[in-house]
Amino acid sequence: MGSISRSKFDKFNRKDYIYSTVADHDIWTSVFTPLDCDGRQHQPRGAYGINSTPVLVFWHGGGFIVGNRLYEPWWPSWLLELAHSQGAMIIAPDYRLLPEATGADMVDDMHEFWTWMLDELPLIAAQESWRLRPDPARIICAGHSAGGTFALLSALERPDAKIKAILSLYAALDDSVPELKMSRPRKILGAWPPPPRQAEAAIRLYLKQTRGTVRTDGDPVEMWELVTCIMQQGRLPRMLTQRPDPRLNAIATIAKYRRSPPIWLIHGENDSVVPPACATEFVRRVKESAPHVPMILSLKPGEHNFDAALSMHEPWIAEGCDFLLRYW
Numbered sequence: 001m002g003s004i005s006r007s008k009f010d011k012f013n014r015k016d017y018i019y020s021t022v023a024d025h026d027i028w029t030s031v032f033t034p035l036d037c038d039g040r041q042h043q044p045r046g047a048y049g050i051n052s053t054p055v056l057v058f059w060h061g062g063g064f065i066v067g068n069r070l071y072e073p074w075w076p077s078w079l080l081e082l083a084h085s086q087g088a089m090i091i092a093p094d095y096r097l098l099p100e101a102t103g104a105d106m107v108d109d110m111h112e113f114w115t116w117m118l119d120e121l122p123l124i125a126a127q128e129s130w131r132l133r134p135d136p137a138r139i140i141c142a143g144h145s146a147g148g149t150f151a152l153l154s155a156l157e158r159p160d161a162k163i164k165a166i167l168s169l170y171a172a173l174d175d176s177v178p179e180l181k182m183s184r185p186r187k188i189l190g191a192w193p194p195p196p197r198q199a200e201a202a203i204r205l206y207l208k209q210t211r212g213t214v215r216t217d218g219d220p221v222e223m224w225e226l227v228t229c230i231m232q233q234g235r236l237p238r239m240l241t242q243r244p245d246p247r248l249n250a251i252a253t254i255a256k257y258r259r260s261p262p263i264w265l266i267h268g269e270n271d272s273v274v275p276p277a278c279a280t281e282f283v284r285r286v287k288e289s290a291p292h293v294p295m296i297l298s299l300k301p302g303e304h305n306f307d308a309a310l311s312m313h314e315p316w317i318a319e320g321c322d323f324l325l326r327y328w
Contacts (some may be wrong), residue, residue: 007072008072008075008077008080009032009072009080011034011035011036011080011084012032012033012034012035012080012084012090013032013033013034013035014030014031014032015030015031015033016028016029016030016031017029017030017031017116017121017124019093019112019113019116019117019120020109020112020113020116022096022109022214023214025214025215025216027093027094027095027096027109027112027216028069028093028094028216029069029091029092029093029094029113029116029117030069030070030090030091030092030093031089031090031091031121032083032089032090032091032092033053033089033130033132034083034084034087034088034089034132051130051131051132051133052132052133052134052135052138053087053088053089053132053133053134053135053138054086054087054088054089054135054138054139054140054328055088055089055090055091055134055135055136055138055139055140056079056082056083056088056089056090056091056139056140056141056142057090057091057092057093057117057139057140057141057142057151057154057163058075058079058090058091058092058141058142058143058144058147059092059093059095059141059142059143059144059146059147059148059150059151059154060074060092060094060143060144060146060147061074061143061144061145061146061147061148061169061171061305062074062097062145062146062218062220062227063098063145063146063227063230063231063236063273064097064098064103064106064146064236064239064240065097065098065099065218065223065226065227065230066097066218066219066220066223066224066227067146067217067218067220068094068216068217068218069092069093069094070092071220073220073305073308074144074145074220074305074308075144075308076144076169076307076308076310077308077309077310077311078307078310078311078312078314078317078321079142079167079312081311081312082312082321082324085312086325086328087132089132089134091117091121091134093109093113094216094217095109095110095113095150095216096109096214096215096216097215097216097217097218098230098236098239098240099203099206099207099210099230099239100210100213100214100215101214101215102239102240102241102242102243102245103239103240103241103242103243103245103248104243104244104245104247104248105243106150107153107157107245107247107248110150110153110154110157110158111157111158114154114158114160114161117134117161118136118160118161121134122134122136136161136162137162138164138328139161139162139163139164140163140164140165140166140167140324140327140328141154141155141161141163141165141166141167142166142167142168142169143167143168143169143171144169144170144171144305145169145170145171145273145274145304145305146171146172147169147171148167148168148169148170148171148173148265149168149171149172149173149250151166151167151168151171152166152168152171152173152250152260152263153247153248153250154166155260155261156250156253156254156257156260157247157253163261164261164262164327164328165261165262165263165264165323165324165327165328166260166261166262166263166264167263167264167266167320167324168263168264168265168266169265169266169267169307170266170267170268170271170273170274170279170304170305171265171274171278171279172236172274172278173250173251173265173278173279173282174251174277174278174279174281174282174285175236175237175240175278176237176281177275177277177278177281179275179277180234180236180237180274180275180278181234181237182234183196183232183233183234184232184234185232186232186272187272188228188231188232188272188273189272189273189303189304190272191228193225193228193229193231193232194225194228194229196232196233199228199229199232199233200229200233202225202226202229203226203229203230203233203235206226231273251282251285251286251289254286254289254290254293255285255289255290258289258290258292259290259293260286260290260293261293261327262293262294262295262323262324262326262327263286263293263294263295263296264295264296264298264320264323264324265279265282265283265295265296265297265298266298266300266307266320267279267280267297267298267299267300268299268300268301268302268303268304268305268306269299269300269301269302270301270302270303270306271302271303271304271306272303272304273303273304274304276299279297279299280297280299283295283297294323296319296320296323298316298317298320300316
């Protein structure tokens with residue numbers, strides 16, 4: 001008999017909702033609630049009564065170019081374990097993707113999501129008689145790769161969300177590091193992208209064919225060559241800032257207001273997608289401008305997404321989870 005394939009989301013119930021529409025294109029979010037926890041045994045009374053539960057908002061990764069909120073291979077197993085152990089609700093939004101969109105478009109989507117979550121989701125929960133209601137006083141925000149940027153920007157740009165802590169996994173939080181911006185042939189996840197001239201041609205062709213369209217999903221396998229072409233050619237920072245927007249500069253925002261929720265950063269020492277310097281330089285610069293912000297950096301041997309199959313009982317992950325739980 002063959003083995004039964006299990007989903008990482010097996011311990012959660014999922015509902016999908018539209019939180020925004022752009023040019024007749026619906027942008028979706030999923031709400032995951034734990035199946036075997038009623039929220040009453042160990043949750044304190046929250047804003048919606050005894051059945052309120054903590055919330056984990058998770059932004060998917062994919063180089064700002066591919067992926068979607070339900071792409072399971074990139075979801076860290078240990079993070080789902082952590083959420084389930086706390087009886088937490090997980091809310092995972094999609095957003096517009098490069099190169100059809102700009103970084104500013106994505107931040108606009110992020111704002112629309114938080115408006116929906118803070119204003120509309122409590123009404124939906126009441127109308128549908130949810131047994132678990134999101135507790136607005138207990139929100140943490142996490143993100144994988146590109147999503148790690150939106151986890152941080154969420155806290156900085158929407159202080160009304162009162163995010164308690166941030167988890168950023170191998171994100172380009174400091175996008176000024178030369179390795180990220182430099183055009184150079186390099187292996188990405190063990191494979192060479194097309195040669196530079198061919199890579200530029202592939203990028204130009206894609207841009208020509210998709211001009212004016214809206215996209216919130218991209219198959220990582222089918223579109224991976226485009227991702228590697230853009231990264232090899234150092235195009236990512238330029239594409240993100242094609243429509244200049246100061247909201248994209250998290251380091252400048254932290255320096256200006258000297259505030260941020262506590263941050264846990266995870267990065268692989270051997271990351272060939274996002275250079276580890278994006279994490280170490282971010283920590284250095286934030287410590288200079290806002291030394292009071294609690295931060296831990298888990299810099300561990302491994303590639304991009306190295307922690308996807310690990311357990312929350314891995315010692316260094318358990319230490320980081322304890323850090324998050326202090327504030328959640």
